[in-house]
Amino acid sequence: MKVHFKGTRGSIPTAYSSTEINNKIVGALLAARGKDLRSEGQIKEFVDKKLPFHIGYGWGGNTPCVHVETGSEDFLIFDGGSGIRSLGQEIVKGGAKNSTFHIFISHLHYDHIQGIPFFTPAYDPSNKIVFHGGHKDLEKNLKGQMKTPFFPIDMDTFNADVSFEIHKPGETIDLCNSLITIIEQDHPGTSYGYRVDSKGKSMVYSTDAEHNNAAHSKEYPFINFIKGSDLLIFDAPYTHSQSIGNREHWGHSSNIMGVELAARGEVGTLAIFHHDPGSSDQDLEEFQAHTKKFLQTSRTAIKQTQPGIPGAPSSRKFPTEIISAYDGLTIDL
16 A cells, blocks of 8 residues: 655645745755765755755645555545645646546545646546545535636536545445545534555544544544554644644644554554644644654653553554655555
8 A cells, every 4th residue: 555645734725935945945055065965866865864854855735635556446535635636647647547536525625625626637538536525515515616706617627427425434435445434523514534444554544633532531433443554644733732722623633632542543653644834844844853752752651650660661652653744755554
């Protein structure tokens, strides 16, 4: 299973300003002073291995879209934010024709559907597109965003064969060499998370979900949903203080809650997702460092609180890795 992140921002797409690009270039040149960088290979190695990620690269600004390869000829896609535009361009450039695209929608807020009108394969009559979701009005709303006065052309302009399938929480769908399970999540208007199990590997796509006090209970359903997954894509644009402060009830979660739930669910890799559009690349790099530090500190704390067993190994073995997802990232499970 390969997981391709095409859009990782939340709320609204962002773009680098000329000043931000200039700052990256200046930062790179300052870091390169005194280095032996005469060949292209030396320069590339320096950028890849020596520069901080927020200078040499960046998180990007597309809104949510994740493409999952499972070995099936059909395409498995989660959400249709602005990231689906670049995915469509890559697919067309690769020469794909006569293809079926299964697009699972988490919810109908604009940042998760705004790229659909720009999904180039939808205009190819040889293709088939199936939209999946838990909202009964899925078809009405996806078509509605392409009607006057919101868009110049309507969905009837799509030349592909387009259909819609509605699923219920707890339902398991068998497609793309996978079993896909759906869970209802706490978010204004309701959102849905998806778990994909395929050939001994598993991933969970859980964006736009708020985990309140119920998350601390022993029987929290989300724990069973993510249990033992290799990858958890987790909505965490907030710090802990933001999530219980002035942004409480906004329908999102924090990095700290992500670590706690991933630990209880024995998740392999926790991927922080749906980044705040107001966060710079440096902000996100610091946010990732803080998240990793919290995990390490919590492991130490648990180790020290085991009574009567000096030096006992920490019981908190999970998550084994924390990453901050960025546009263009591919994870091979």
